[in-house]
Amino acid sequence: MKRDNVFNLPFTLAIIAVLILISGCERNDSTGVPVMEAPVIVSQSVTDIYSAGATLKARLKENGLPVTVTFEYGPDLSYGNSVQGVDDPVYDTGINVKTDISALTKGTTYHFRTKAVNQAGTTYGNDIEFVAAFGLAEAHGGGFIIWLDESGEHGLIAADTDQSTGIIWDPGTNCKKTNVTSTALGRGQSNTTRIVSTLGLGNYPAKICDDLDLNGYDDWFLPSLQELDCLCKALSASDKKYRLKGHFYWTSSEAIESEGTQSCSAWVQNINTSEQRTWVKDDNTPFVRAVRAF
Numbered sequence: 003m004k005r006d007n008v009f010n011l012p013f014t015l016a017i018i019a020v021l022i023l024i025s026g027c028e029r030n031d032s033t034g035v036p037v038m039e040a041p042v043i044v045s046q047s048v049t050d051i052y053s054a055g056a057t058l059k060a061r062l063k064e065n066g067l068p069v070t071v072t073f074e075y076g077p078d079l080s081y082g083n084s085v086q087g088v089d090d091p092v093y094d095t096g097i098n099v100k101t102d103i104s105a106l107t108k109g110t111t112y113h114f115r116t117k118a119v120n121q122a123g124t125t126y127g128n129d130i131e132f133v134a135a136f137g138l139a140e141a142h143g144g145g146f147i148i149w150l151d152e153s154g155e156h157g158l159i160a161a162d163t164d165q166s167t168g169i170i171w172d173p174g175t176n177c178k179k180t181n182v183t184s185t186a187l188g189r190g191q192s193n194t195t196r197i198v199s200t201l202g203l204g205n206y207p208a209k210i211c212d213d214l215d216l217n218g219y220d221d222w223f224l225p226s227l228q229e230l231d232c233l234c235k236a237l238s239a240s241d242k243k244y245r246l247k248g249h250f251y252w253t254s255s256e257a258i259e260s261e262g263t264q265s266c267s268a269w270v271q272n273i274n275t276s277e278q279r280t281w282v283k284d285d286n287t288p289f290v291r292a293v294r295a296f
Contacts, residue, residue, distance in 0.1 A: 038066075041118040043116050050137065052136065053136050055102065055104035055105070056134065058073045058087075058103060060116040071099045071117070077113070079129060087099030139236050142159060168286045169252075181200075182196045184226060184255060190224060198212050208223075251271060268280065
């Protein structure tokens with residue numbers, strides 16, 4: 003007896019669904035099988051280098067599979083150290099990871115590369131070299147580094163706390179002119195010495211810094227305008243570890259007044275906005291933060 007063909011609807015729909023799923027995947031052209039790819043390391047970088055550490059970063063394309071990222075580093079191409087990366091919250095495409103490393107030796111050249119692993123395979127980044135060296139805002143020499151010269155071995159250090167929370171610029175000398183008007187980088191020490199020599203005894207910013215003995219150092223001075231600007235750029239007022247509690251800070255740069263024996267203003271800078279302006283000397287609003295050279 004001849005039988006009619008039976009159309010199995012559920013089975014047919016299941017086959018169609020599988021075909022749609024496969025067609026939506028990347029396929030090997032010869033077999034039609036979905037291809038799983040190892041991660042791609044798009045870029046690598048080293049930031050926030052200082053004498054004992056640095057931050058290693060990488061950006062990756064994970065190719066649709068979970069990926070584990072580690073950073074290998076050491077003083078030669080055998081690396082010898084490995085640390086897992088963590089998410090780097092930057093506004094960028096791709097996967098961004100980073101890690102902070104420490105216990106480095108100043109002046110030593112280090113190598114690092116990124117290792118990315120997923121189900122499809124392992125990818126290594128190119129070797130990157132960097133040298134552990136002094137960095138801005140690094141704790142050193144009784145405070146925090148705010149400027150480095152071309153050698154990277156010398157510069158300026160800001161004290162780790164304010165020396166005054168509000169004081170007049172001179173000890174009530176009726177605007178006596180000191181003729182210390184240099185605003186240049188590298189002039190804070192000589193400015194301070196001349197101010198103290200001219201104004202003498204008393205409790206005022208230049209004298210406070212000149213007399214300061216802090217964290218084992220006694221060679222502090224009141225910064226010039228450009229030196230205070232270095233402090234503003236290197237240290238974030240919003241970071242509590244720097245303890246910058248004022249808004250405007252005094253400098254050792256007197257305002258230029260061409261006539262007479264009086265000069266009633268000196269330069270200040272706003273630590274939050276970087277605004278530079280002259281300020282009357284007998285106003286006790288500005289704070290004081292000493293610096294020293296190393």
